[in-house]
Amino acid sequence: MTYYTFSEDQLRHFSQSVFKYMGCSNEHANLATDVLIKSDLRGIDSHGLARLSGYVRLWEKDRINTKPNIQIVHQTPTTTTLDGDAGLGLVVAPSAIKLAMEKAKVYGSGWVSVRNSNHFGIAAYHTLLAAEQDMIGLAMTNASPLVAPTFANERLLGTNPICYAFPAGKYPPVVIDMATSAAANGKLEIAQRIGKAVPQGWIQDAQGESSTDPHELKVGGALLPLGSDPDHGSHKGFGLSASVDILSAVLSGANYGPWVPPFVSFLEPPSDPVGKGIGHFFGAMRIDGFRPTNEFKHHMDHWIERFKSARTITKEQKVVIPGEPEYRQEQKRKVQGIPLIDAVVQDLQKLAQKLNLTPLKH
Amino acid sequence: MTYYTFSEDQLRHFSQSVFKYMGCSNEHANLATDVLIKSDLRGIDSHGLARLSGYVRLWEKDRINTKPNIQIVHQTPTTTTLDGDAGLGLVVAPSAIKLAMEKAKVYGSGWVSVRNSNHFGIAAYHTLLAAEQDMIGLAMTNASPLVAPTFANERLLGTNPICYAFPAGKYPPVVIDMATSAAANGKLEIAQRIGKAVPQGWIQDAQGESSTDPHELKVGGALLPLGSDPDHGSHKGFGLSASVDILSAVLSGANYGPWVPPFVSFLEPPSDPVGKGIGHFFGAMRIDGFRPTNEFKHHMDHWIERFKSARTITKEQKVVIPGEPEYRQEQKRKVQGIPLIDAVVQDLQKLAQKLNLTPLKH
Numbered sequence: 001m002t003y004y005t006f007s008e009d010q011l012r013h014f015s016q017s018v019f020k021y022m023g024c025s026n027e028h029a030n031l032a033t034d035v036l037i038k039s040d041l042r043g044i045d046s047h048g049l050a051r052l053s054g055y056v057r058l059w060e061k062d063r064i065n066t067k068p069n070i071q072i073v074h075q076t077p078t079t080t081t082l083d084g085d086a087g088l089g090l091v092v093a094p095s096a097i098k099l100a101m102e103k104a105k106v107y108g109s110g111w112v113s114v115r116n117s118n119h120f121g122i123a124a125y126h127t128l129l130a131a132e133q134d135m136i137g138l139a140m141t142n143a144s145p146l147v148a149p150t151f152a153n154e155r156l157l158g159t160n161p162i163c164y165a166f167p168a169g170k171y172p173p174v175v176i177d178m179a180t181s182a183a184a185n186g187k188l189e190i191a192q193r194i195g196k197a198v199p200q201g202w203i204q205d206a207q208g209e210s211s212t213d214p215h216e217l218k219v220g221g222a223l224l225p226l227g228s229d230p231d232h233g234s235h236k237g238f239g240l241s242a243s244v245d246i247l248s249a250v251l252s253g254a255n256y257g258p259w260v261p262p263f264v265s266f267l268e269p270p271s272d273p274v275g276k277g278i279g280h281f282f283g284a285m286r287i288d289g290f291r292p293t294n295e296f297k298h299h300m301d302h303w304i305e306r307f308k309s310a311r312t313i314t315k316e317q318k319v320v321i322p323g324e325p326e327y328r329q330e331q332k333r334k335v336q337g338i339p340l341i342d343a344v345v346q347d348l349q350k351l352a353q354k355l356n357l358t359p360l361k362h
Numbered sequence: 363m364t365y366y367t368f369s370e371d372q373l374r375h376f377s378q379s380v381f382k383y384m385g386c387s388n389e390h391a392n393l394a395t396d397v398l399i400k401s402d403l404r405g406i407d408s409h410g411l412a413r414l415s416g417y418v419r420l421w422e423k424d425r426i427n428t429k430p431n432i433q434i435v436h437q438t439p440t441t442t443t444l445d446g447d448a449g450l451g452l453v454v455a456p457s458a459i460k461l462a463m464e465k466a467k468v469y470g471s472g473w474v475s476v477r478n479s480n481h482f483g484i485a486a487y488h489t490l491l492a493a494e495q496d497m498i499g500l501a502m503t504n505a506s507p508l509v510a511p512t513f514a515n516e517r518l519l520g521t522n523p524i525c526y527a528f529p530a531g532k533y534p535p536v537v538i539d540m541a542t543s544a545a546a547n548g549k550l551e552i553a554q555r556i557g558k559a560v561p562q563g564w565i566q567d568a569q570g571e572s573s574t575d576p577h578e579l580k581v582g583g584a585l586l587p588l589g590s591d592p593d594h595g596s597h598k599g600f601g602l603s604a605s606v607d608i609l610s611a612v613l614s615g616a617n618y619g620p621w622v623p624p625f626v627s628f629l630e631p632p633s634d635p636v637g638k639g640i641g642h643f644f645g646a647m648r649i650d651g652f653r654p655t656n657e658f659k660h661h662m663d664h665w666i667e668r669f670k671s672a673r674t675i676t677k678e679q680k681v682v683i684p685g686e687p688e689y690r691q692e693q694k695r696k697v698q699g700i701p702l703i704d705a706v707v708q709d710l711q712k713l714a715q716k717l718n719l720t721p722l723k724h
Contacts, residue, residue, distance in 0.1 A: 076470030078440050079651030108438030109473050113652050136609075149681050154673040164605045166612075174608070176601035182594050199593045208675030226598055231561045232544050232590050239538035239684045240602075242669075243526045246536070247498075250528075250661045251652045257668055274664065289441030290475050290613045299612045302636065306619055307604075311516040313570030319511050322601045 003339040004362040011049055011338055012037055014348065014360055018052055021355045022059050023066040024088070032090035035121040038128075040338045043329035046186035047122045050344045053351045055088065055119075057265035064088055064118055070095050073253075078103050080112045081252050086277055089120030089141070093280055097126045097139065100284040104135055108289035113252035116276035119143075119263050123163030124177045124326070130284040131165040131173040134293050138283035139163045142248045142255075144262040147181045148222035149238045150230055153208040155222045156257050159185050160244035165323070167287065169297035171304045175323025180241040181223045182234075188214050188223065201228030247281040254279030365701040366724040373411055373700055374399050376710065379719050380414055384421050385428040386450070394452035397483040400490075402700045405691035408548035409484045412706045415713045417450065417481075419627035426450055426480055432457050435615075440465050442474045443614050448639055451482030451503070455642055459488045459501065462646040466497055470651035475614035478638035481505075481625045485525030486539045486688070492646040493527040493535040496655050500645035501525045504610045504617075506624040509543045510584035511600045512592055515570040517584045518619050521547050522606035527685070529649065531659035533666045537685025542603040543585045544596075550576050550585065563590030609643040616641030 012033055019029035032055075040048030058064045068087025072080055080099055084092035096112040103110025120126070123139040130137025143158025159179035166174040179185070183202040191198045191214035198214050205211040206220030210229070217223065225237025249256035254275040261269035261278060287293045310319045333339075340348075345360065352359040374395055381391035394417075402410030420426045430449025434442055442461055446454035458474040465472025482488070485501040492499025505520025521541040528536040541547070545564040553560045553576035560576050567573040568582030572591070579585065587599025611618035616637040623631035623640060649655045672681045695701075702710075707722065714721040 074651075074653055076648065076651040079470035079647060081652045107469055108441035109471060111471050111647060111651075136613075149669060149672065151674050151676075151679045152669075152672040152681050153675045156669060156672055162602075166605075166608050174604065176605050178595070178598040178601055180598075182589070201594050204675075226589055226595050227544070228590075228594050232563050232594070233540070233588050235682065235684070236540040236542075236588055239540055240524075242536065242684060243528075243538050246528050246662070246665065250658060250665055251498075251649070253653060253657070253661075256661070256665055274661070285441060285473060286438065287613075289436075289438040289473075290443045291436055291615060295615070296612060299615075299618070299636065300608070303608065303612055303618055307511060307514075307518060310511065310514040310518055312513050313515045313566075314513075317513045319514050320597065322597070322604060 002342040004342070004345050005337040005339045006360060006362065007337050008037060008041065008334060010360065011040065014352070014357070015049060015052060017357045018056065018351065018355065019066070021357060022056065024091075025067075028066070028088070028091045031094055032088050035090040035094070035125045038125045039122045041330040041333045042122070042124065042326040043333070044122050044326070045341075046189070049340065049348060051119070053347050054264065056351060056355075058118065058263070061265045063261070063265070063269070068092065078107045078110050080110075082112055082114045084114055084117035084277060086116055087118070089118040089278070089280070092117040093120035093126050093139070093282070094129065096280060097129055097137065097282040097284060100282045101130055101133060101135060104284040104286050104289070109283065109285040112282045113247065114280040114282070115249070115252035115254035117254070117278055117280055119278070120280055122177065123161050124165065124175050124323070126282060127163050127165035127175065128173065131167040134167055134287050135284045136287065137165040139280065140244045140248055141280040142245045142260050142278055144260045145258045146185055146217070146223045147225055147241060148204060148208070150225060150234045154258075157238070157241045157245060158260055159223065160241040162240065162244060166300060167297065168300040168304060170301055171321070172327035173323055174300065174304065174321060175326065177323070180226050180237050180244060182226050182228045182237065183223065185223065188217060244281070249275060249279030251281070252279045364704040366704070366707050367699040367701045368722060368724065369699050370399060370403065370696060372722065373402065376714070376719070376722055377411060377414060380418065380713065380717065381428070383717050383719060384418065386453075387429075390428070390450070390453045393456055394450050397452040397456070397487045400487045401484045403692040403695045404484070404486065404688035405695070406484050406688070407703075408551070411702065411710060413481070415709050416626065418713060420480070420625070423627045425623070425627070425631070430454065440469045440472050444474055444476045446476055446479035446639060448478055449480070451480040451640070451642070454479040455482035455488050455501070455644070456491065458642060459491055459499065459644040459646060462644045463492055463495060463497060466646040466648050466651070471645065471647040474644045475609065476642040476644070477611070477614035477616035479616070479640055479642055481640070482642055484539065485523050486527065486537050486685070488644060489525050489527035489537065490535065493529040496529055496649050497646045498649065499527040501642065502606045502610055503642040504607045504622050504640055506622045507620045508547055508579070508585045509587055509603060510566060510570070512587060512596045519600070519603045519607060520622055521585065522603040524602065524606060528662060529659065530662040530666060532663055533683070534689035535685055536662065536666065536683060537688065539685070542588050542599050542606060544588050544590045544599065545585065547585065550579060606643070611637060611641030613643070614641045
């Protein structure tokens with residue numbers, strides 16, 4: 001695969017110009033860009049600028065409102081339901097967790113369920129906002145149906161990720177950011193692109209049989225929940241995914257289950273919605289609402305050190321502290337720049353041409 | 363296997379007499395019993411009266427304080443750290459979630475991290491207290507180390523369960539109650555007892571190789587995280603388990619990771635504790651902190667109906683709504699009585715003899 005490397009600033013500038021073209025305010029264009037760039041910096045290439053043209057296509061179809069009036073529709077001192085007014089999830093989600101953090105500052109914790117939103121980028125962007133303020137951050141979102149619950153032969157749930165961020169002391173925050181399916185959809189897309197078989201336990205075919213052909217997903221197959229099959233606890237992956245769906249959508253009044261609108265412009269949203277847009281759920285808890293922050297951080301560091309130094313099966317592969325590889329990637333790419341694969345660069349250049357914006361130089 | 367069936371009242375009376383013998387107040391004896399009986403009623407036989415003699419043995423070793431002074435050590439309007447004073451988790455945990463619920467009544471949500479506690483029975487008992495009051499309940503606990511993180515050849519985490527309860531309208535609450543390991547320890551114990559091989563992906567042996575021999579766990583092996591192996595997302599099970607450990611113990615000042623004291627009296631707690639006892643974490647959020655309760659329940663019913671009626675792989679096996687089988691079992695056993703296997707009955711009769719209490723009649 002051919003890569004081209006760009007500086008963070010270069011990509012930032014390009015992305016901002018696209019969002020501004022779509023009618024975003026400067027503030028929103030910068031924020032949406034910040035979420036995408038964070039993803040590319042952290043090495044989550046599937047959720048960064050690779051998605052930019054997809055957001056444009058949804059906007060062209062009038063499915064994204066670039067001038068949203070994000071509104072509180074219901075609240076108590078520590079809980080809120082927020083209506084994203086069909087805005088970019090990249091803008092709605094940071095607003096939502098910041099609201100949770102404001103509540104946490106006053107009352108110890110804050111919880112925000114969001115309806116009428118769109119794809120929110122990487123969950124870790126949002127939870128890290130909380131961790132930077134010495135809070136525990138939680139983010140989750142439902143997504144369009146790709147996953148079959150245990151025993152089902154029908155896609156009823158998205159890959160519905162859950163993300164926690166825990167601040168540490170001398171180490172980077174512990175960030176757990178995971179799809180509740182056995183494999184993230186991005187991994188399947190890569191296998192589809194290069195025509196490679198996937199492990200048993202990632203997908204089932206249209207008859208509900210286990211399959212290793214990544215193309216089955218395009219002809220009636222489905223992703224499997226974390227756990228893969230009933231013997232290995234796939235009901236647990238289903239349960240986790242269900243909890244994300246309920247907290248994000250049944251609680252807020254968004255669409256849930258098979259009604260969640262697709263992220264891609266070539267698929268139409270269901271004609272019989274049960275709510276508004278897609279749903280997210282966010283939480284923030286002040287560390288010092290439980291114990292002095294320095295004590296917590298001291299023990300987090302100790303926790304990290306114990307797991308990092310665990311006896312391992314092979315000498316080469318140590319235990320991976322969640323969030324550490326992404327943190328290291330971010331430090332590296334901030335200096336060395338962000339590599340984009342050829343296909344993404346071409347996609348961005350076409351976008352520049354279509355919108356009459358300055359193309360990327362490489 | 364031989365079963366003997368007892369009425370709920372009969373077992374309740376017996377259990378209360380045991381806890382009173384241990385020095386519990388009437389109130390605490392009744393509460394601890396209520397947690398155990400709920401487990402037997404719901405068909406979670408591993409966590410019911412089968413554990414009673416184990417609690418007694420821990421108490422005999424002075425590792426359970428039956429007259430605990432359960433105290434708030436730190437708090438904000440919606441967050442608390444509670445010290446269980448080495449009390450029965452069966453007593454400490456309900457106190458903790460009730461405290462979370464009190465906070466939720468006033469501020470919308472409440473969150474309690476607990477240190478210095480012991481095994482808390484089934485997590486669903488605690489979350490259902492919240493669901494009955496039209497709140498979303500969350501409960502988790504760390505546990506003594508049985509699970510090897512991805513790539514590790516060492517037990518560093520417990521089966522660390524997570525439980526959510528969501529109230530519904532005409533249906534029973536959706537209750538997700540799951541160990542974050544591929545298989546719960548109880549399932550392994552059953553396989554050990556009957557000498558049956560377990561599926562690949564549940565355990566690894568002392569060399570870190572996948573094994574199907576349930577006895578490997580007794581000679582240096584370990585349970586595997588949900589996901590079973592790196593290809594199937596075992597880092598996600600590890601991440602979930604880590605989040606439980608951090609919220610329950612690093613946040614409260616309990617023991618975490620390999621320092622969590624064992625539930626069994628024949629194993630000594632580590633001599634170099636990093637905190638007090640084991641840790642739990644509880645949350646309660648008022649539904650009407652987000653949207654009117656009747657609206658939420660209406661959509662929960664709709665969610666349940668959609669998943670119950672999903673197209674399935676076989677005609678016979680429908681999608682299981684989390685918590686529904688346990689609810690049905692409870693309705694049935696309340697009427698027909700609670701069956702206990704011979705080995706448990708013998709264990710309880712021996713206990714009666716030892717403590718000079720009236721034995722069970724069957």
